[in-house]
Amino acid sequence: MHTTITAATATDMRALGAHLANHMHGGEVILLSGPLGAGKTTFAQGFGAGLGIDEPIVSPTFTIARELDGHFADGTPAHLIHVDAYRLGGTDYAPGQDSVNRLLDELESLGLDEELEEPGTHTVILMEWGEQMAAALADERLEVHIDRPFHATAPDATAADIAVEPTSAGERIVTLTPIGPHWDRFMHDLPDMPATGERQA
Incomplete structure (x- = not known):
């Protein structure tokens, strides 16, 4: 079962991230995916705000992982590990078992493999671009996929034309897919999102 939410604005996307973060307790793994410009960083900013993190949430592309401290809704300490797996696996990244093993080796070298398998009591992992790694390591996870619907801006515009021009503006479709009994x-x-987007189970 999955849930689909329409986020009409960046504010809605941040609100969704904060809404989910407000219901974290520690030990969770969240996989965040979507094309460039979909709004992953915007979601992460809202998620960080929901965990009471004061530091700015930016894409950790060049650092692979950032560790930030805040607090859960009940006031207990929260430790967020924000991972960007885009650059992991080398330039010859391709789907398949070999690439998964290579990615897992890199995670191990970064000390993140055990965190993914068994996050600490006060730890939440938010991973971008890590579908294969999360599937291999995290039996229980919440998959958050963000899509940018294509809107033709000219009579002869195609989806391919629009796809190569990432933009922060416009509606987003967010699909939440629970993997494992905990996330079910x-x-x-x-609770339903306190925002304008529709929710469909």
Whole structure:
């Protein structure tokens, strides 16, 4: 079962991130995916705000992972590990078991493999571009996929034309997919978004 939410604005996207963060307790792995310009960083900013993190949330592309401290809704300490796996696996990255093993080796070298397998009690992992790694390591995870619907801006515009021009403006479609019993319960108990987007189970 998955849930689809329409985020009409960047404010809505941040609100969604904060809404989910407000219901974290520690030990969670969240996989964030979507094309360039989809709004992953915007979501992460809202998520960080929901965890009471004061530091700016930026894409950790060049550092691979950033570790930030805040607090959960009940006031207990929260430790966020924000991972950007885009540059992991080398330039010859391709789907398949060999690439997965290579990616896992790199995660191990960064000390992130054990965190993904078993996050600490106060730790939440938010991973971008890590579909294969998360699937290999995290049996229980919440997959958050963000899509940018294509809107033709000219009579002869095609989806391919628009796809190569990432933009922060415009509506986003966010699909939440729970993997594992914990996340099934989480999504079942999660209150509806206090925003304008529609929610469909």
